[in-house]
Amino acid sequence: MKNDELNELRKHINSLDDELAVLLSKRLKIVVKIAKYKYENKLDVVNNSREEEIIERINLSLAKNDNNEFAREVELLMKYIMNQSKAKQSAYIQNLINFEYKREGDKKTTHGCLVDKSITVAFQGIKGSYSHEALDEVFGKNVKSQNYKSFRDVFVSVNTKKSSYGILPIENSSTGNINEVYDLLEEFPVNIVGEKIIRINHCIIGLSNSSIDNIEELYSHPQAFLQTSEYLNELLGVKKVPYFNTAISVKKVKDINDGKIAAIGSRKSARIYDLKILKKNINNAKNNYTKFIIISHNKLMANSIEGNGRKVSLLFTVDHKSGSLYKVLESFAINEFNLLKLESRPIVDKPWEYMFYVDIEGSLKDFKLKSTIDNIIPKCIDFRVLGEYNYDNNEKDL
Numbered sequence: 001m002k003n004d005e006l007n008e009l010r011k012h013i014n015s016l017d018d019e020l021a022v023l024l025s026k027r028l029k030i031v032v033k034i035a036k037y038k039y040e041n042k043l044d045v046v047n048n049s050r051e052e053e054i055i056e057r058i059n060l061s062l063a064k065n066d067n068n069e070f071a072r073e074v075e076l077l078m079k080y081i082m083n084q085s086k087a088k089q090s091a092y093i094q095n096l097i098n099f100e101y102k103r104e105g106d107k108k109t110t111h112g113c114l115v116d117k118s119i120t121v122a123f124q125g126i127k128g129s130y131s132h133e134a135l136d137e138v139f140g141k142n143v144k145s146q147n148y149k150s151f152r153d154v155f156v157s158v159n160t161k162k163s164s165y166g167i168l169p170i171e172n173s174s175t176g177n178i179n180e181v182y183d184l185l186e187e188f189p190v191n192i193v194g195e196k197i198i199r200i201n202h203c204i205i206g207l208s209n210s211s212i213d214n215i216e217e218l219y220s221h222p223q224a225f226l227q228t229s230e231y232l233n234e235l236l237g238v239k240k241v242p243y244f245n246t247a248i249s250v251k252k253v254k255d256i257n258d259g260k261i262a263a264i265g266s267r268k269s270a271r272i273y274d275l276k277i278l279k280k281n282i283n284n285a286k287n288n289y290t291k292f293i294i295i296s297h298n299k300l301m302a303n304s305i306e307g308n309g310r311k312v313s314l315l316f317t318v319d320h321k322s323g324s325l326y327k328v329l330e331s332f333a334i335n336e337f338n339l340l341k342l343e344s345r346p347i348v349d350k351p352w353e354y355m356f357y358v359d360i361e362g363s364l365k366d367f368k369l370k371s372t373i374d375n376i377i378p379k380c381i382d383f384r385v386l387g388e389y390n391y392d393n394n395e396k397d398l
């Protein structure tokens with residue numbers, strides 16, 4: 001092809017693009033008018049049957065004119081155009097909502113009775129554990145706390161309404177997820193109502209007459225051994241004894257009362273059991289944090305727990321075929337939602353199939369997020385909102 005010919009073709013494309021740009025702008029102008037109507041009549045932004053009708057109509061029209069060589073491409077472009085329409089409509093409606101909120105004045109959520117002696121909060125472990133530390137930070141001293149042996153027992157206590165809240169570790173910044181808690185979230189119909197991040201400073205804790213050089217046995221939770229492995233590698237000849245959790249390990253040292261035995265735990269647990277810190281801050285990572293979730297059987301409890309911003313946690317499964325996860329994530333991308341986390345967990349009894357946990361920054365009061373989710377639900381086999389709550393961040397600590 002000669003250069004002249006190429007220039008000619010490009011000129012033609014330019015003039016078609018000019019027409020398209022004008023037509024697309026005209027189309028969007030109508031889309032905004034429809035958004036106003038939808039807002040006033042409380043209709044959803046997404047109208048799947050109308051979208052199907054549009055695609056079918058265009059395919060028919062192309063076929064009628066014997067022009068379906070590019071039917072597939074045109075269909076994809078139409079879908080993209082409609083996605084942009086929906087994003088525009090959501091943004092437009094969100095603006096109207098924000099404007100109304102401003103006019104009504106700052107609407108404050110009614111706080112639940114977070115510090116009340118009648119409230120019981122369930123946690124795993126014993127006093128002095130990191131879960132108990134997180135509980136103290138969120139609820140203070142004015143609630144009843146109830147300890148349980150296992151994470152499952154905490155879920156059962158909340159699900160049977162024995163406890164109003166439960167607090168559980170879900171992720172550590174250096175060793176990753178606590179998978180058991182993810183799986184229990186799927187099993188029990190409870191809500192996530194808040195989160196708390198706790199800085200983990202592991203210490204070696206022993207009797208007051210002991211020293212780090214005398215230690216022969218070290219008790220702790222396997223996670224704590226993992227998080228301090230670099231320091232422990234230097235403690236040659238010290239036997240590691242995996243135990244229920246860090247605080248129970250510290251209590252064990254107190255009970256055994258032998259200067260050769262120590263535990264890895266928090267400063268707070270050393271204080272509670274009146275023991276000595278033989279070596280402090282032995283984490284591999286300087287910034288070592290654990291994120292705890294707070295669960296409840298009551299969604300409204302989510303208004304009582306403070307945080308730095310709003311987030312929504314979702315759990316879903318999709319068809320086991322090409323593109324099905326992509327289609328869900330695409331909706332978040334098109335509508336410019338920030339994915340804070342994406343996790344997969346195996347589905348029991350379906351080898352190599354997974355369910356997905358997603359955390360999205362935003363609130364379901366945001367029309368755009370609500371309609372994005374409404375749009376996603378039909379693309380999933382199962383779909384559950386695990387909770388909407390204030391998220392914590394550890395920026396203040398860094």
Ligand SMILES: O=C(O)C(=O)C[C@]1(C(=O)O)C=C[C@@H](O)C=C1
Binds near residue numbers: 046047085
């Ligand atoms: O017809 C509507 O309800 C529209 O809002 C327009 C439109 C489109 O772009 O054509 C946009 C979103 C709907 O899901 C369906 C169609």
